[in-house]
Amino acid sequence: MILAAADELLRETDFRSLTVEEVMSRTDMRRSSFYNYFADRNALVMRLLQRIENDMMEVARPWLETGDPPLLGDALDGVAAIYAQHGHVLRAAHEASFHDAAVEQHYRHTLLQNFMDAVARRLRAEHRAGRATVPDAVHVAHALLLMNANVLAERLGRPPTDRTAAVARTLRFIWARTVYGRDDLTPPSSPARKASG
Numbered sequence: 001m002i003l004a005a006a007d008e009l010l011r012e013t014d015f016r017s018l019t020v021e022e023v024m025s026r027t028d029m030r031r032s033s034f035y036n037y038f039a040d041r042n043a044l045v046m047r048l049l050q051r052i053e054n055d056m057m058e059v060a061r062p063w064l065e066t067g068d069p070p071l072l073g074d075a076l077d078g079v080a081a082i083y084a085q086h087g088h089v090l091r092a093a094h095e096a097s098f099h100d101a102a103v104e105q106h107y108r109h110t111l112l113q114n115f116m117d118a119v120a121r122r123l124r125a126e127h128r129a130g131r132a133t134v135p136d137a138v139h140v141a142h143a144l145l146l147m148n149a150n151v152l153a154e155r156l157g158r159p160p161t162d163r164t165a166a167v168a169r170t171l172r173f174i175w176a177r178t179v180y181g182r183d184d185l186t187p188p189s190s191p192a193r194k195a196s197g
Helices: 002-010 020-025 031-037 041-066 069-096 101-128 137-156 164-180 191-196
Strands: none
Touching: 002 020, 002 031, 002 041, 002 069, 020 031, 020 041, 041 069, 041 101, 069 101, 069 137, 069 164, 101 137, 101 164, 137 164
16 A cells, blocks of 8 residues: 555656655555554655565566677667656656665666676677677676666656657667667668668
8 A cells, every 4th residue: 555655646746745744645544554564754765665576677678688689689679668657756766876775786786787697698698609899798788777777767768758669768778779789679680770771
């Protein structure tokens, strides 16, 4: 009930304006009950974030496991769609991570770092296979994931979320250029690629 109220409230207001009083006013519980479940509003946001994490990793997993470029495009489309749906929570976690050590640890040093490590492993594998010429997999992965987090939080973390396709196209272009040295993630021999060439 508290999580649902907070989720609803974050769709209407920024994290900095979120208060325990407002969250609890949307439940049939007393304000003091909040502290039976959460230490503070940062802990509340972290719990909301944990509900989304697995979805984000699942959309990325096919590319992380295979390195197939079209699957990278699918992963970026999927992450953008998750942000369009849950951007209010992800933006709140992003904001909270700048002033709360526990949220910073979980969001930046666990969630983002897990993605950075997985992307760096894939970039090294792509380099070894001769499909990518990324010079420093760790730093490139770090830069790409921080870019994603900031662009997605800024563009899809608040209404309107009708920019999802445009944001995904932009991310696909940047990742395609950075990782594979080309303009898109369509297989080179596909009809769509030939028609645009």
